[in-house]
Amino acid sequence: xxxxxxxxxxxxxxxxxxxxxxxxxxxRDTTYYLFWYKQPxxxxxxxxxxxxxxxxxxxxxxxxxxxxxxxxxxxxxxITASQVVDSAVYFCAxxxxxxxxxxxxxxxxxxxxx
Amino acid sequence: xxxxxxxxxxxxxxTGQSMTLLCAQDMNHEYMYWYRQxxxxxxxxxHYSVGEGTTAKxxxxxxxxxxxxxxxxxxxxxxxxxxxQTSVYFCASITPAEGWGEQFFGPGTRLTVL
Numbered sequence: 001x002x003x004x005x006x007x008x009x010x011x012x013x014x015x016x017x018x019x020x021x022x023x024x025x026x027x028r029d030t031t032y033y034l035f036w037y038k039q040p041x042x043x044x045x046x047x048x049x050x051x052x053x054x055x056x057x058x059x060x061x062x063x064x065x066x067x068x069x070x071x072x073x074x075x076x077x078x079i080t081a082s083q084v085v086d087s088a089v090y091f092c093a094x095x096x097x098x099x100x101x102x103x104x105x106x107x108x109x110x111x112x113x114x
Numbered sequence: 115x116x117x118x119x120x121x122x123x124x125x126x127x128x129t130g131q132s133m134t135l136l137c138a139q140d141m142n143h144e145y146m147y148w149y150r151q152x153x154x155x156x157x158x159x160x161h162y163s164v165g166e167g168t169t170a171k172x173x174x175x176x177x178x179x180x181x182x183x184x185x186x187x188x189x190x191x192x193x194x195x196x197x198x199q200t201s202v203y204f205c206a207s208i209t210p211a212e213g214w215g216e217q218f219f220g221p222g223t224r225l226t227v228l
Contacts, residue, residue, distance in 0.1 A: 009154070033215050045204065045219040091156055099145060099208060099215045100164060101172060104156040 002027045004094050006105035013082055014113050021077040021108045023092030029053075031097035034068065034075045039107070040088040048090075051075060082112045115140050120205050120220035127195045127227045135190040135223050137205030145208045146188040147172070147217070148180060150201040157204060163188055195227045 003026040013019045025034065036048040049059065051068050059066045063080045079086055092105040121136040137146065145164050149157040159172030161180040169180045177199060179191045188207075192199060202224050206217040 004156075006156075035215070035217075043202070043222055045206075045217075047216050047218075050216055093157075095215050099210045100162060100170070101159055102147070102157075102215075102217065103173075104149075104158070106154055106156040 002029075002032075002094055002096065002101070002103045004092050004103050004105035006090075006092055006108050008108045009106070010109040010111065012111040012113065015084060016081050018078060018080050019082050019110065019112075021079075021090050021092075021110065023075045023077065023105060025073050025075065025092070025094045027094060027096060029096040033095045033097075033099075035093040035095070035102075036066065036075075036077050037091045037093065038088045039091065045091075048077075079110075082110075084112050084114055086110060087112045117141065118205055118207055118218050118220040120203075120223050122223060123221065124224050125226070127192075127225065129196060129227060131195050132191070132193050133195065133225075134192075135203055135205075135225075137188045137190070137207075137220055139186055139188075139205075139207040139218070141207065141209070141218065142185070143207035143209045143218070144185075145210060146182065147206045148178070148188065148190045149204045149206065150174065150199075151204060151222075152201050160190065160203075195225075197227045199225065200227045201225060 005024045032053045034051045038046040067076045089107045095102045118139045147162045148160040163182040166185040205220040
């Protein structure tokens with residue numbers, strides 16, 4: 001069975017602080033894909049990044065970075081120098097090779113205060 | 115391109131009433147999904163479709179039916195609404211061969227069952 005756990009329900013930081021959102025996944029499949037989505041207060045779901053199970057290279061995109069570690073089944077997301085506009089709920093998700101099903105974590109609500 | 119659209123955006127039902135939510139995509143995507151989002155529980159997959167004329171159950175299918183008579187449309191039906199079906203419903207679509215599973219989401223439908 002597949003499962004995604006986001007243990008941090010809510011995080012509050014002050015603007016310009018760095019913050020890491022944790023994601024731990026479970027799957028027995030060897031081919032799988034991991035995703036992060038952002039849901040701002042307006043409610044839409046915004047795709048941030050995708051990683052496949054064969055690519056453990058970390059990725060940096062501006063203030064965002066992702067750390068994928070198969071050894072600990074984790075795919076953590078770090079925001080550097082957070083901004084108020086980063087306030088949102090962030091979801092981690094998992095899909096196995098055929099994309100028939102996606103499994104979402106319960107989300108982490110990030111509050112960035114000015 | 116409009117992307118993924120959902121109709122209606124809001125709806126209030128009384129217990130026992132029926133309704134159909136429409137999801138339409140203009141990206142010629144093969145796969146389509148229906149999710150529900152409840153506070154603290156992330157997105158849970160209700161039903162999905164991997165092509166026109168095919169549907170399958172997701173994680174929480176009870177109380178819902180779906181149909182995919184046309185490739186671009188995916189309908190979610192509630193035959194006898196219950197208060198437990200009060201939720202925000204999201205539709206999504208992908209073409210597996212492109213974009214490695216990045217889901218394109220609709221704006222959501224907020225359903226309240228009294």
